[in-house]
Amino acid sequence: MDKLPKIGIPVIIIIIILIIVIAKSAVTIDSGEAGVLYKTFKNGVVTDEPPMGEGFHIVAPWNKVFVYEVRQQELFEKMRVLSSNGLEILIEASAWYEPVYKDLGNLHQSLGENYLQRVIQPAIRSAARSVVGRYTPEQLYSSKRDAIQDEIFAETKVILEKQYVQLNEVLVRDVTLPNTIKEAIERKLRQEQESLEYEFRLVTASKEAEKVRIEAQGKADANRILSASLTDKILQDKGIDATVQLSQSPNSKVIVVGGGESGLPLILGNN
Template identity: 75%
Template structure:
């Protein structure tokens, strides 16, 4: 009985030590995350193997695991850039991105956990300055919004692709011009719209006048052709046909007494 305390104390110490070691060695990688293993005595960051996936992992207590979110993320950026004529333009944009999973170790080793601040955001700013500098404020305000967005995306992607970052989309959410420039552009657009409406009405009126002229000309041509075709002989034949049809009426007694001045028969009697 006297020996139990001497055996129990080391056992308790060992159990406590094991609990500490396991707690230091156990790593749980959450959903949408991956871990970069750092070996203190084994060459530092592990880059030749895939990162640690989701779930429970045991690592040596002297090593460390850096956890990264590898699902798609979004970052917002507000930039002041210059247009082609030197005016300051404010652009509000956001980027959809995620680290390249297979290169997560190299991303951590070369760029660190601050890769968004060190690589992605500076790349977006640089691309925005380059793209916006090719356009006027009028183009930025109206017709070229989609083109600007696509160009910023392409130029940013070309930069970050080699930096182990996957860029999925750039969204230009707002373009803010100086108030005086914006008012000037809006007034110009209103004047252009009014001019287009006037031109439309003018063209419509011209087309209606042309339609009426063509219709009148057609009627005149038809009357002229008809008049030219109605000879005296044709008119006399038509008159005879009409007289004969009338003579067949049951309400009239027909007596032909010679002819009239125009050579047509005369019909007498109405009983």
């Protein structure tokens, strides 16, 4: 076997070294991610330049690139907190968050890659304890869920704005009370509903009775006015009108004009 030329070995070594250097220097950043450059021999973390975007990058082999996900992410938390009267409440909530893209270098320098555990979880837990502590279990169970969701979001957002993290939304998925408290609240709500229904029936009955009374009073007033306005002459005229109409009916046979009392017509039928 022919021996390699003396110049061949150094070339092979150089090629191997180049391959290793390129491999260590090549950085690929996937979609939804960004890179923070750390310069070993110059000031460390780069904070005065935009993060490295998606795609292929070449960096010096002695430098490092820390890759962060910059898409919106979700944190799901189960928290045990105390209500205003000291009862333990279980809250299930989700927080939607993402790192502030332009401040990714500052985030890496101040908090590092585990910023979720260092700042986001403590922030949302602190806000939840603060907000829930202002309400009673009954308020949390019925009418204040949207309010505590908005307040937890507002308080958490204030904390995270100083930590290079953007909070997009907080969703309170469930509020669980102790069974005894939950049953007592449900029983009270049922009683209140039954009381409201009873009051509604009373009001409806009262209105119906008032309607009947007004109708009866109206009829009585109408009859009184009619009685006062009827004279013998009017009755006679109405009797004559009725006689004319009845005379045109096939069922009427004999009509004696002036045959009845008060001079009204007397009508004789078939029999």
